[in-house]
Amino acid sequence: MRALGICMLLIGMAACGPADSTPAEPAKTTEAGSGQISEVVAETVDQVLQGDFGAGEVSEESCATFESGVIPELFGVDAALISYRRSIPVKRVGHVVCSATWDKPDKAELESAFNEKIQEWGRGMASGKKEPMPKPPRMDNRVSLTLVATRFDSADAAVASLEDSVATLQKGVTTTVGGKEYTVQSDFGDWIDNVGDKAIFTDKGELMVAYNGKRISVTVGVSDDPAEDRSQAIELARRVMASN
Numbered sequence: 001m002r003a004l005g006i007c008m009l010l011i012g013m014a015a016c017g018p019a020d021s022t023p024a025e026p027a028k029t030t031e032a033g034s035g036q037i038s039e040v041v042a043e044t045v046d047q048v049l050q051g052d053f054g055a056g057e058v059s060e061e062s063c064a065t066f067e068s069g070v071i072p073e074l075f076g077v078d079a080a081l082i083s084y085r086r087s088i089p090v091k092r093v094g095h096v097v098c099s100a101t102w103d104k105p106d107k108a109e110l111e112s113a114f115n116e117k118i119q120e121w122g123r124g125m126a127s128g129k130k131e132p133m134p135k136p137p138r139m140d141n142r143v144s145l146t147l148v149a150t151r152f153d154s155a156d157a158a159v160a161s162l163e164d165s166v167a168t169l170q171k172g173v174t175t176t177v178g179g180k181e182y183t184v185q186s187d188f189g190d191w192i193d194n195v196g197d198k199a200i201f202t203d204k205g206e207l208m209v210a211y212n213g214k215r216i217s218v219t220v221g222v223s224d225d226p227a228e229d230r231s232q233a234i235e236l237a238r239r240v241m242a243s244n
Helices: 034-050 061-075 107-126 155-171 226-243
Strands: 007-009 083-086 095-103 140-148 173-177 180-185 198-201 207-211 214-221
Touching: 061 083, 061 095, 061 140, 061 226, 140 226, 155 173, 155 180, 155 198, 155 207, 155 214, 198 226, 207 226, 214 226
Parallel strands: none
Antiparallel strands: 007 180, 083 095, 095 140, 140 214, 173 180, 198 207, 207 214
């Protein structure tokens, strides 16, 4: 899936947010690498954001809607240029993610400009300069729709699940990696009116919605303007909700 708004409070890393950044000191076990820490932290936050997964199968009707022409229409892109993918529920990730990607129109120019930066960086390194390697720009557009696996008994139950997910990550949730505890937090905007029964954005632009006893999440990464991405995420969510 997509990156979530995560505030990692880790030893040896810059703390962010008001929470205590000092980890607990459990019995010493195998030291975890940063990759393992990131993976477990991401899974923990994802599980909280998407709710307590149930055993019921996820209806993929929303994926069908997502793939049936709404993306070309909404984003003004040739349907032949779009690649669609669906994940399947596995292990702790008990939901389906439908995603669509397509190259940015100026991909060639972006690649050329980045290659020039890399060459300049390499010349600097050869002359003794110590500068971080340039980060590549995003060269594709990405849109994703997450279908939460849990079956809720009512619309109120779905809303309560979303509220609980938000409250839990605002407070902070602790996970253990390699015998050490790490606390992670996410920030959110205000609750959004007139989108499903209840909706909210994470600080990284993921729109989470409860509606008709269901929960979905939508992420749009197309524009250089975050406000435009969020506006399109709301419109996409409304179209998905209207279809099922």
